[in-house]
Amino acid sequence: MRHTKNEEPAIFNLQNSQFKSAYFNLVHHPLEKQGVDFWWIDWQQGGARGQNKVDPLWLLNADHFQDSELRHPGEGLILSRYAGPGSHRYPVGFSGDTVASWESLKFQPYFTSTASNIGYTWWSHDIGGHMRGTYDGELSLRWLQFGVFSPILRLHSSNNIFMGKEPWNYEQSIKLAMVKLLQLRHKLVPYLDSENYRTHAEGLPLIQPMYYGHPNDEITYHVPNEYQFGSEMVVAPITTPTDSETGLASTKVWLPKGTWYDMVTGLTYHGDRFFTTYREMTNYPVFVRAGSIIPMTKNYMSSLNQLPQEIELKLFTGEDGEYEMVEHQGEQVAKTVFQWHEKQQRLTITTLDAQDLVPVDRRYSVTLIGSEGKVERQTATEVAFQDYRITDQSEKVASLIKSRLQFAKISFEEKQSIWKMFISRNRGDLLQFLSTIENDEIRGMITELVEK
Template sequence: MEVKGNVILQDAVRFTILTTCLVRIEYSKDGKFEDRNTQMVQNRHFAQPPFEIFENRQGHVLEIRTTGFHLYYDGGVLSSGSLYIDAANSYGTHYSRWYYGEPTKNNLKGTARTLDRADGAIPLPDGLMSKDGFSVLDDSQSFILENGEFSVRQSKETDLYYFSYGRDYRKTLQVYYQLTGFPPMVPRYALGNWWSRFYPYTQSEYLALMKEFDRCQIPIAVSVFDMNWHTTAIPSKYGSGWTGYTWNKEYFPNPEKMFDLLHQQGRKVTLNIHPASGIRPSESCYGAVAKMLDLDAKTEEPATFDLQNKKFKTAYFDLVHHPLEEQGVDFWWIDWQQGGARGQSKVDPLWLLNVAHFRDSEKRHAGEGLILSRYAGPGSHRYPVGFSGDTVASWDSLRFQPYFTATASNIGYTWWSHDIGGHMRGTYDGELSLRWLQLGVFSPILRLHSSNNIFMGKEPWNYGKDIESAMIHLLQLRTRLVPYLDSENYRTHTEGLPLVQPMYYGYPNQKVAYEVPNEYQFGSEMVVSPITTPVDLKSELSSTEVWLPEGQWYDFFTGLVYEGDSYFKAYREQNKFPVFVKAGSILPMLKNYMQPLAQIPEQLELMIFVGTDGIYEMVEHQENNIARTIFKWNDREHQLTVETVDPAKLIPVQRQYSVILIGAEGSIDKQSATTISFRNYQLIDQSKIVTELIKSRLQRAQISFEEKQLIWQMYVSHKETKKLIKFLDTIHENTIRGMIIELVEK
């Protein structure tokens, strides 16, 4: 046995103790091990942890013990008979033991490469998190990845990472990011609304659409052009028209002018590409590419797609993509659908594309890169954002997406972008589209999308007036939330805390936290439980199961207070959504939702959810410059203090704050640059909110007037909740009973 620092070499096996709860396990028949970075792993330089080594004890060749695990190795080839590890925690049935080669149990799953054509749930591979408190990641098949370049491993080996952080899921994820690289910050504008549609727009039609969005006060931050921007009708001898880089001048006669106008409106622009077919003679750039690559232009020799070929890679960027970027393209939507690599020396093209395009974007944008592409496996979180694929427009698809989005954090993939509203098939259903948009507002990225069907457009005015109004409000709300989203964006980058987290991240030892798979934490201040089922015809409300942890929680949309440590069914009107904010929270919001998101705003609105003291650090950024504003709410003194740390001078000198108190009323007594205090302060009577909600719900309920009147009389006459509930138990309509019990039992 040989020991050097935290590395233990025993015959053909090498153990590297990275932390007290993380060990790397390698087996190489020829004794050659890999020390370079891989696709997944980008850092193994950890501070050496304490550990103990035992040799030839009780029949074991080697034992390694830390405070987090006890490893037993009996020599020879790695197998379930020669290697096992006991986690120090004990979440298993009797003990938390892993035998080499066996799958971990009770895994909480990770994410998938695509949801293309999915109509509901799909199987998910394992992730990092397990209720048993340990997990294993296999890096054996990874290529070497250093400085953006891929190469083949020097020797075939088994290369595993064993994690044993128990149910401290946040710590598990943070250490995983330390090992694989923390997610970069996404640009501020990416947190706004994206307009995307697979549709053959003309230049004038597209600009007219953006003008109509502005007229309707619908903020669109990112303009997405699907594949119809380029020529698709090419000679059949060249193959499919899906790959293309030449503007369709019939549709877009002056793309530079169009980009200039979109940029003047404060929007960013991305184009969809399907690179699989390379550069063919049908492209306007073919001549330059053929010359650089020494192709036989006379015989129309194509430039075959191969990003592992350095000359092709240079031509691909310098002669094909960079000229389009000079016209105004801000980033690329990489729509790779052609599968993985073929052969042991061939890297998955999706990995090649994601790494190359993201690094190229970083160079062009002062270190702040962005792509829209597909998930390529563990480590892909370094190249945001993810395009989840062409889903079917159905309630089953919607029902799966909250769980799918939250669970992706279990493998560190935090920036999913879904086709909000669904991409394909389905039927006209305004309710479904509205509920999907509500989910989109409280998702990592909000990108409206639909297929090439004139009836599938997600423009709000395609629906009835009530739904149109609700959709416009939601798109405005998403943009208003950007200061909060950008602050959480920074925390993901620096602390490894995803914007969307399963409930068990914050409450890992509470059984109920695992029983609400569609509910999630949305940043540090919010809990969201999406509605994913159609309206009940009797109550004209939709419902979902909600669990609120201990504490006092406000309904974001109504201001109604709920006591935590409770599990209940939440009923909501069409224009409401179950979003809860804990007392003491301070949410920074944009005042002017139509201003370009790349700008740091002069006016902010602060929502303060009263009831206890609170503190929130807002982070604003432009490229690599950061400004911090710390808000502190003193609930007893009814006073807000503001402290800024702004070395780059990002914050406008004349910044103004307006404050909305949630749960209380009051008028501003004194206001300065650092303090806002209130007078005539009083808590809002929650019973009035309840009464108004019960009255409005009964008004819309599809039951007889006599039944409504009887329920109402019982409510106003019975001040004791138990008596009222006893009466409601006599009602046969469960939804009518449930919608009232939610309010009186909250």
């Protein structure tokens, strides 16, 4: 009590056992009883390190995690700054106070994916920017699109009533797009949880630079804003504003060999090539390989405290495929293997559930991407299709080209000329005509859809 009576400061020193006991037992544990779920360890870096002194931030990360894990097994969650190599063992990390700017957003995908190079797989960023900047709904929307396909989804801003990143702080079109994105994130929980379990069990990062999967392809070292998102997706975030003439934003993409689908439009793209992709404000470049199976919740409002009774499977057809969905409650784990047999037009479902976690009345709905077919037979272990055929994408491509021309700020005569060449169905003549267009963006937004 001497320090209290004399109003002497308590020297912060987690290497002192008495201080450490008071720090947790007298300060933090009572606050947790009042409702604090986890702690954000911020701004405690110490410059002095040596044989007898450890960086206080590193100690805070380790001690807070161990204290939480001891008292609440399986819930040792904290958020913290980077504390040097090895600190990935304890906290969810974050990239510091980002500035609300396009330059800042442009750096985040590279920063997030390469954090995996030192084991920091659960890395987060201040979605929309933490400080400074000006109101920019497009910037915030593009940042949220990247955030949905990040390890941690965390909207954040400084203590400024005008900087809030909630959807209702933006104009209607931006607001609605943000709401759909947040709903999509919740629907993706079965996929995210499966991939995060593999991070926990096997050390496989949810986000990986492209050279992880394709180390012998030189180009993968030159697409810093592109990354693998789990085992099934490739994401190329848009980090630049909309072009004034096309009304579209663009980004460079390299896809590995094979057939790929745009997750949003369902259009197919041929891999083993480098190209520029263009997207409307509410669209974003996420590509899924043919044969992939993405498990999602059917209802975005479903509780995360219990396993869902209904799972929606997005099945990207064209190749055989297999995906293992992992679910857990506490230390208990259930695994379900989905196998797609393209020639047999049949999906098999095998549940490996020793703890009876999966609801006995679970239902699966299957959405085919790239093909069409009617469900001929469905049981708890199999879904078979009939009248199966590849979807004709020509109408969808024509509609998208017409839409892009409609909103482009070029002359009506030039729009008409491009459209006439397109509907002539002569691909060679169209590409030759497009090569004469001086505006790179106008030429590129049509060429992408013709050459895909």
